[in-house]
Each structure stands twice: as C-alpha cells, then as structure tokens.
C-alpha cells in the first residue's frame with residue numbers, strides 16, 4: 217500500500233510533537249467525514265460542505281506580519297509589510313506549538329505552482345478538517361508517488377482556536393498571520409476565514425519568483441480553445457471580476473486568481489478557484505453556479521434553509537464576501553495543464569463605482585504601467601454604516617496586501633515582459649455605468665463579456681477609437697453587440713456636467729495617489745501619468 221506521507225517527513229521530524237491524531241493527506245471524502253464528525257459544518261445539497269467562519273469572514277491584512285531578519289531586511293517593502301521581531305515570532309511559535317498539544321491536525325502536502333520547475337512544495341497543517349479540504353481544492357495536488365518523497369520547502373500552521381497576545385507576540389490583536397522567511401514557516405491564529413491559507417502561499421511565491429525573473433500576478437487567466445498560446449490575463453483587485461470573467465464558456469480556463477509569467481509563458485499557482493457567490497446567477501455564470509451543488513465544494517458563509525438546505529444567494533446577512541471553493545476540474549472547460557503561452561492580451565479590471573471610466577479602453581504599454589502601479593478600484597457603500605460615497609481604493613500591482621517586495625520590482629518585470637512579447641493592454645471597467653453608485657447601475661456582465669470577446673479575438677483593434685479627454689487612453693466608438701452609448705460613459709449620465717465634475721475628481725485622485733511613484737519612474741510612464 218502506498219503511504220500518503222513521506223515517512224521521513226512527519227510533523228515530529230519538524231519538531232512538532234505531542235499532538236493528538238495527525239491525518240496526513242486525506243482525500244476529499246475522508247476530510248468531509250472528519251469535518252462532519254467534528255461538527256465543523258454540514259453536508260449540503262449535491263455533497264457540498266457548508267460552513268461558517270465566525271468573526272472573520274474576510275482576510276485580516278492589518279494582522280499580517282513579516283519577520284524582520286537580516287536575510288530579508290533589504291528585499292521586503294517595509295512600508296507595506298508590518299515587521300515582527302524574530303524574538304516575538306519565536307514566542308508565538310512556542311506558544312502555538314504548546315496550544316496544539318493534544319489536538320488533532322490535518323496535514324496536506326501540496327504544490328504551489330503548475331509549472332513543475334517553478335513550484336513551491338508547501339505543507340499546510342490545519343486544525344480544521346474543512347480547511348484541509350479547502351486548501352486541497354485550492355493548491356496543486358501531488359500524485360501518491362510524489363507524496364512518498366515530499367519534503368516541504370515551507371510549512372503553514374493554521375490554528376483558528378489560538379489567540380495571540382499582542383504584548384507577547386508583537387502583533388496587533390488576537391489574530392495573527394506571521395511569515396518567517398528564515399524559518400520557512402507561516403503561523404496563522406484566530407481566523408477561520410479560509411482565504412488566509414491560499415493568500416499566504418501567494419505571498420511566498422510573490423517573494424520568491426521575481427528573483428528568477430518570473431512575474432507573479434494577482435490575476436485570472438484563460439486561453440482560446442485549442443490554442444494555449446493565445447492566452448489572456450485579467451488583473452484586478454477583489455470583486456472586479458477576475459473569477460467571473462475568466463470562467464468564459466468560449467475560452468479555456470487556466471485559473472481565477474494567482475499566476476506566474478516565466479520565459480515559458482504563464483502558469484497557475486493554484487489548482488482550484490474561490491468564487492464569490494453573492495447574487496450568483498445561473499444564467500450569467502452557469503459554470504460557477506453549477507459548482508455550488510457538486511460533491512466536495514466548500515461553501516463558506518452562505519445562508520441556507522435549515523430544512524431544504526437550499527442556498528440563498530441574495531441573503532448577505534453573514535457577509536457580502538460569501539464564497540465557494542472548488543477544484544479547477546469542476547469547471548468543464550478548464551485547462552488540463554493550467555499553463556498558457558505568453559499573454560497576447562493583458563486586461564486590467566477595475567470596478568469604478570464613480571461611473572467615470574469607460575467599459576473598455578486601449579492602453580499603451582506606458583499607460584498599462586501607470587494603471588498597474590495605481591491599482592485602482594472602488595469599494596461600494598452599504599457595507600459600512602455612514603459610507604455614502606464610493607471609496608476609491610488604490611492598491612498597487614492590483615494586490616498590495618500580497619506583495620512583499622516593492623512595487624517597482626513587479627512593475628519592471630511586467631514592463632519588460634510586455635515589451636518582449638508585445639502583449640496588447642486594456643483597461644476594463646466592470647463597475648458603474650449611467651451614473652455613480654446610487655444613481656447608475658453595475659455594468660451588465662453580457663456587455664463586459666462582449667467587449668472582452670472583441671478584444672481577445674483581435675476584432676476590437678479594427679474599430680474606430682477616440683481619445684478620452686480625462687485619461688488619455690483610447691476608447692472604441694462602436695463595437696458589435698454593445699450599445700454605442702454604453703461605450704461613452706458621459707453619454708450614459710443624465711447630467712453630462714455632473715459627469716465632468718466626477719471625472720475631474722477621479723483624475724485628481726489618480727494623480728494624488730501616483731505622486732508616490734513619480735520619483736522612480738521612467739520618462740515614458742511619467743508622460744502617461746494623468747492630471
């Protein structure tokens with residue numbers, strides 16, 4: 217019988233002792249069985265696993281720390297990554313190991329990265345069986361014979377029942393995510409939100425890959441049917457549409473959130489997807505909807521009927537950030553390899569709740585760099601009391617919370633690769649049209665899809681373009697299957713002067729934010745800066 221763990225690499229061999237029962241590399245059915253036995257959640261329709269995560273229903277970026285050791289001192293972007301002293305980390309580590317004694321743990325040995333040459337071997341040690349199921353869906357699953365020789369390069373210990381002590385552990389609250397590059401260890405305490413697991417691995421890859429000249433990207437990716445070389449990536453912050461728009465029935469899905477771009481092309485870091493389910497429509501997003509009733513899908517923080525177990529896609533009383541996690545093969549048109557060629561098209565998604573940005577714009581490489589460094593989207597009112605206006609959010613590289621290095625590192629890599637491979641770049645607004653949030657409405661998914669289809673098949677390059685007076689990029693005047701009015705946001709507003717006023721404000725926000733990047737920027741990108 218094949219063993220499901222490298223016999224020379226048990227937790228004891230890593231100095232983790234005195235635990236209760238340790239379950240190594242259980243498969244999905246066994247993980248579900250253990251999760252049910254522990255009352256962590258319950259089986260839903262079609263064999264999904266329904267779970268709630270208590271106080272944390274999203275990531276806790278303010279509680280994330282990097283241990284400040286000499287080896288990483290010069291390479292970490294400390295203005296964006298909170299430091300923790302090695303001594304505080306050691307106390308946290310010792311206290312967590314102590315807390316773990318006598319408790320059962322679920323170990324999953326997995327790969328981060330679909331390209332075998334570039335992958336990171338990670339061991340994820342979870343207190344919750346369903347976290348084991350989640351991360352097994354999300355990362356790359358080794359074959360049984362690969363497990364026999366598996367030696368983790370990094371270990372993540374995720375212990376939601378552990379509460380940190382800010383005084384003793386040098387953190388901010390009882391919640392902690394601490395990355396130690398020297399000890400090759402990540403410790404997560406006091407959050408049951410599953411997304412912390414996957415974004416920890418992303419942060420590691422974002423640190424390591426640039427040294428190998430590989431661009432690490434917070435983006436989704438797909439390719440044309442039968443032609444992996446005709447690939448596209450979709451950058452974007454949370455909620456901008458990476459997952460929704462990459463799962464396009466007319467394209468082959470490579471992945472929905474994290475990818476690398478090496479000299480061989482693009483590769484998914486993950487083996488699964490983590491989709492938002494709020495208002496998920498079977499008509500607009502049939503592939504993702506179908507995953508919410510298949511065996512093994514983890515359904516996190518959704519309200520359901522206690523008797524019938526029917527999910528309520530509209531009830532956001534637990535959180536707006538309700539999600540489902542499933543392996544890539546749950547999507548029928550997913551790539552078998554999770555690899556693609558050098559992207560022919562680079563899409564930058566933004567959800568502009570001010571209703572100012574056009575639904576699609578063509579960017580020069582310098583403009584693409586400007587928008588990549590800006591990383592604009594907006595948070596919409598409603599989730600926080602008293603928030604009446606959309607909140608502009610500038611998160612550099614479309615993912616500042618996951619970027620351990622300085623933005624220029626990623627910016628330069630992307631710039632070089634775009635120049636070398638001649639990728640076309642586009643800015644796509646999946647946010648508001650016909651006015652700002654409160655007046656207008658969200659861009660219809662069908663319109664966004666039609667515009668993307670035209671960009672990706674090359675036909676959009678053949679239409680007439682106008683130059684946007686506020687942002688300087690080019691905007692198509694007319695596109696088949698999309699109303700001309702939609703293409704010109706000013707015309708969608710009842711009051712065009714109110715549009716101009718809002719546009720002026722947004723330009724100013726971009727310009728104020730970009731000031732921080734001007735000192736290190738080359739002339740071409742400087743010339744593309746607006747305002």
Ligand SMILES: Nc1ncnc2c1ncn2[C@@H]1O[C@H](COP(=O)(O)OP(=O)(O)OP(=O)(O)O)[C@@H](O)[C@H]1O
Pocket residue numbers: 452453454455456457458459460461472473490491492493494495496646647658659660661662664
């Ligand atoms: N025009 C549109 N384009 C894309 N998504 C839209 C559009 N209109 C509405 N939506 C909704 O917006 C949400 C986009 O979320 P999605 O999960 O794709 O974001 P994401 O970029 O993958 O975020 P995260 O990184 O948090 O996973 C979905 O709920 C989708 O149904």
Ligand SMILES: O=C([O-])CC(=O)C(=O)O
Pocket residue numbers: 274275411412415453454473490
């Ligand atoms: O990380 C998460 O919690 C979910 C996600 O994909 C994102 O927010 O970008």
Ligand SMILES: [Mn+2]
Pocket residue numbers: 458459460472473490491492
């Ligand atoms: Mn997503």
